[in-house]
Amino acid sequence: MEKNGRFFEGKTSARPMIYAYEDASYPGCLKVGYTAVDVEKRVAQQYPTLRPEGKKPYRVIFAEPALHEDGSSFTDHAIHRMLEKKGxxxxxxxxxxxxxKEIRAAWLAVRTRTANMENRTxxxxxxxxxxxxxxxxxxxxxxxxxxxxxxxxxxxxxxxxGKTFAAYQLARRLNARRVxxxxxxxxxxxxxxxxxxxHLDxxxxxxxxxxxxxxxxxxDAxxxxxxxGRPIVCFGSFQDFLGVNKETDGIKPQHEWVREINWDLVIFDEYHFGAWKENAKALFLMEDEEEEYNTALPETNSGNVCDEQDLPITADHYLYLSGTPFRALNSGEFIEEQIYSWTYSDEQHAKAAWQGENNPYAALPRMVLLTYRMPEDIRQIALGGEFNEFDLNIFFQAKGKGSEARFTHEEYVQKWLDLIRGSHHATATDELKLGGxxxxxxxxxIRLMSLLNHTLWFLPDVASCHAMNNLLQQRQNI
Structure with a gap:
């Protein structure tokens, strides 16, 4: 997204801060605020009639970053709520x-999201x-x-x-009692x-x-x-619910109750991690699959269609949540009418297009999203998969551990490293076609090199990380 004719802005000096200051006119009290500029300048702005040479009636006694431990930010409203909760x-x-001291305790509680945050604030x-x-x-x-x-x-x-919050709101509007x-x-x-x-809702x-x-x-207890009489939300892992009792080879006793309930809503979170696997799908039964399921099950000596411990979990509605559901989309598991998408591009557009005050996207960082067409001599090694598409898992496949780890296609990974630093010779022809x-x-x-002090690379597995570390240590990459 271009801004003022430039793709790459210089680094911002903004730093979200929580501050508190005392004023002689308010003995025993402190004012708690938030700013993205210098704290002293922000407090001084609240005393516009004060002459520069005059004695300050205030004193800043607290100034700390308004950042959670995961790097996300918060405002002074979170501190205010915490102070009120503490009386x-x-x-x-x-x-x-x-x-x-009490402000610092409230700031620490908010910053670390400790148990103090469990009240409905x-x-x-x-x-x-x-x-x-x-x-x-x-x-x-x-x-x-x-x-x-x-x-x-x-x-x-x-x-x-905010998939968790929105999913709960969906359950609320469904009047779901069992989720x-x-x-x-x-x-x-x-x-x-x-x-x-x-949340109060x-x-x-x-x-x-x-x-x-x-x-x-x-x-189960x-x-x-x-x-x-009140809504119940049950959270569990597929690994746990798919597990069987080793002694009886059946359902774990503590999970039998799960299959006795017809749930109002079942939510699959982080679906891309494996919910498409057959052993996970077998845990659930959709209504339109019931006839096929019953005819496929073997009869038992008792005359029952199936053993009770083989019964799957059933529900009236199913919601799947994922940030990267590429397998499910490529396989046609969901059609267009069954999908709602929200991307980084959508978010950046919403931030820029917001009209009026209280922009809910104002705290989000500006993002520059760049996509590149891989040169043909690099793409070929990862083609030929199930969908004849470039596969990063194949491209960065590695074997070995520690200093012995090596990429299976090291030559092509090296070409990729050459590409991102502008020294891949095969791209010269493409650049000439683009008029230089x-x-x-x-x-x-040069615009990017001055900004990229720290970068984070995601690779398929640990072996790939070790292999990349080893490759970067080689002379041509130093």
Whole structure:
């Protein structure tokens, strides 16, 4: 996205900060604010009549970055809510009757997202794209159910879209009483738990999951003790629910209750990690697949169509969440009417097009997205796969560990390294065809070289990372 005729802006000096200062006119009180400029300058702006040579009636006593541990930012509103939750009196506007120590404690709680955040202190609304995702999904669900089919819908949304919050809002609008969330990536449990337990919209909802510790209740016991009159959200991993009892080779006893419920909504989170695998699909049964499933099962001596422990999990609606659902899209698993997409480009456009105040995208960083056409002599090595497309997993395939790791196609990876630093000779002809106008490569274009102090490269696996480290140590790449 071009800005002021330039693709690459210089580095910004903006640094989000939380600050607090005292004023002799407000004894025992501190004002807590947020700024993206120099703190002293920001506070001075609040005293416009003060002469430069005059004595300052205020003193800044606290100034720390307004950043979570993962690098995302927050504002002074989060600090204000935390102070009020801790019992600090708000005496007006941003002024609180508190001490510097209490402000620091509140800042630490917000920054680290500790247990202090588990109270319901959030009341933000959905952003426009989240509302659109929920609306489109509800309409599709309604149409499919009217035709007697079990609906399946995919959200193909970038990181930080807010899939957990929006998915809960979808469940709320469905009037869902029983929601099952399954993932191949159990680490996302914290995000699901936090959104449900801190936002005012989900007051009364219950969250149960597999807990750790000697006194932790099994998940089935948690469900039995939950209030059946209120909505229940159950979170679990595919690895756990797909596992079998080694002694009986059947369902784990603590999971039998899951299959006794017809869930209102089942949510597959991080779907790209493996939910397309056959053993995972076998865990679920759509209504239109029931006849095929029953006829495929062997009869037993008891005369039952199937053994109860073979019964799959059923639901009225299915929602799939992923930021990179490329396999599902390429295989045609979802058609256009079943997909809502929100990309980085969409987000940047929404930020620039917003009219009026309170831009919900204002805190998002400006992004420059560059795509390149791979030279033919580099592309060929990764063609010929299932869809005859360039496959990064094949291209960066590696074997070995540590210093012994090597790329299977090291020669071509080397050509790729040459390409991104502008020394790949095969591109010279293409540049001549473009009239000498070279595309900006990350490690050769002067505008980019001055900005890229730190870069993050994602590779398919650990062996590829070791192989890349070893290749970068070779003389031609130093």
């Amino acid at each position: 600090m009196e708000r005496v007006g506007g941003e002024w609180f009757r508190c001490t510097e 959030r009341d933000f609304a959905m952003r426009p794209e989240q509302k659109e995702a929920v609306k489109r999904t509800l309409n599709y669900f309604k149409a499919e159910r009217a035709d007697g089919r079990t609906p399946r819908f995919l959200w193909n949304a970038k990181m930080r879209f 099952l969330i399954l993932t191949f990536k159990p680490a996302v449990q914290t995000a699901w738990k936090e959104d449900l337990e801190t 989900f007051e009364g909802w219950q969250f149960i999951c597999r807990e750790q510790g000697p006194e932790a209740l099994p998940i 948690q469900y039995r003790q939950a209030d059946a 106008k070279k595309p900006p490569m990350p490690y050769s274009d």
